[in-house]
Amino acid sequence: MSDLMNWMWFHKLGSPKWFYEISGRWLPGLAIAAALLLLVGTVWGLAFAPPDYQQGNSFRIIYIHVPAAFLAQSVYVMLAVAGVVGLVWKMKLADVALQQAAPVGAWMTAIALITGAIWGKPTWGTYWIWDARLTSMLILLFLYFGVIALGQAISNRDSAAKACAVLAVVGVINIPIIKYSVEWWNTLHQPATFSVIEKPTMPMQMWLPLLIMVLGFYCFFAAVLLMRMRLEVLRREARSSWVKAKIRAQLEGRP
Amino acid sequence: MSFASFGDFLAMGSHGTYVWSAYGICLIVLVLNVVLPLHARRRYLQDEARRLRREESR
Numbered sequence: 001m002s003d004l005m006n007w008m009w010f011h012k013l014g015s016p017k018w019f020y021e022i023s024g025r026w027l028p029g030l031a032i033a034a035a036l037l038l039l040v041g042t043v044w045g046l047a048f049a050p051p052d053y054q055q056g057n058s059f060r061i062i063y064i065h066v067p068a069a070f071l072a073q074s075v076y077v078m079l080a081v082a083g084v085v086g087l088v089w090k091m092k093l094a095d096v097a098l099q100q101a102a103p104v105g106a107w108m109t110a111i112a113l114i115t116g117a118i119w120g121k122p123t124w125g126t127y128w129i130w131d132a133r134l135t136s137m138l139i140l141l142f143l144y145f146g147v148i149a150l151g152q153a154i155s156n157r158d159s160a161a162k163a164c165a166v167l168a169v170v171g172v173i174n175i176p177i178i179k180y181s182v183e184w185w186n187t188l189h190q191p192a193t194f195s196v197i198e199k200p201t202m203p204m205q206m207w208l209p210l211l212i213m214v215l216g217f218y219c220f221f222a223a224v225l226l227m228r229m230r231l232e233v234l235r236r237e238a239r240s241s242w243v244k245a246k247i248r249a250q251l252e253g254r255p
Numbered sequence: 256m257s258f259a260s261f262g263d264f265l266a267m268g269s270h271g272t273y274v275w276s277a278y279g280i281c282l283i284v285l286v287l288n289v290v291l292p293l294h295a296r297r298r299y300l301q302d303e304a305r306r307l308r309r310e311e312s313r
Contacts, residue, residue, distance in 0.1 A: 046278070047256060050257055051268065056267075056268045056270055057267035057268045057271075057274060058270040058274060060274050061273065064277060064278060064281045104288060107288055111281050114280055115277040119277065220285065224288050228292050231295060231296045234303075244307060247303045247304055250300050
């Protein structure tokens with residue numbers, strides 16, 4: 001019986017209608033949390049955190065660079081997990097999540113690369129070098145482009161879902177390469193200075209705003225992903241009666 | 256506060272161009288990621304509502 005109960009939520013999670021209802025309840029809270037965390041973290045990081053004793057004020061780019069880079073990698077792992085769930089259990093919602101998370105992940109990778117390049121100029125004296133960390137992040141961006149392009153190029157939805165899932169799962173090999181690139185190869189990029197679980201190596205006044213920004217970026221991603229998934233669910237279920245009822249309710253001005 | 260004046264804050268100790276361009280680009284990308292899906296949703300709901308009305312009046 002308890003086994004049965006354990007599987008119930010899994011199947012419910014796969015139900016588009018249930019997802020639409022529950023995500024509608026989560027969305028406002030996530031959006032508010034993201035806005036507050038990003039606002040507090042930005043003001044703290046830009047104006048109140050002390051300057052770095054070596055890099056001066058250019059180090060403040062860390063407050064967007066590190067959260068974006070974290071998210072860029074986490075989102076790709078999420079694509080791979082969604083890919084496995086989609087391939088093994090044929091859950092349709094997993095494909096919706098995969099397709100809708102990929103563009104956001106690509107944007108985060110772009111932010112990490114661009115802010116990193118800008119930060120590199122005053123710190124290393126160059127915008128770009130072909131070192132292991134930078135190159136593996138660029139490969140991550142192309143993997144995202146690949147998933148997005150594959151999803152759009154194949155018109156049959158099931159084939160597209162399968163192809164994207166396979167690419168997401170295979171491409172996840174790049175994630176440990178990014179993580180260990182700074183240890184395996186000689187690189188200009190410094191090793192990780194931020195970890196949620198380890199003791200901070202920087203002063204609290206620098207570390208706390210970074211933690212807040214990382215949390216803010218994750219909440220931001222969750223809110224944007226839900227927003228995008230909800231629209232995609234409506235599109236895919238356009239013929240079902242509950243979607244028609246939702247649109248009629250919108251027509252009459254009800255939420 | 257880590258800066259003596261607002262001018263100092265903008266200058267970022269000679270790194271102003273780097274810091275503000277990085278933050279500016281980041282802000283634009285984040286705003287786009289919110290505005291585009293919201294806009295797409297509104298347009299979709301309008302289109303679907305029109306389609307439903309047409310179907311019903313037939």
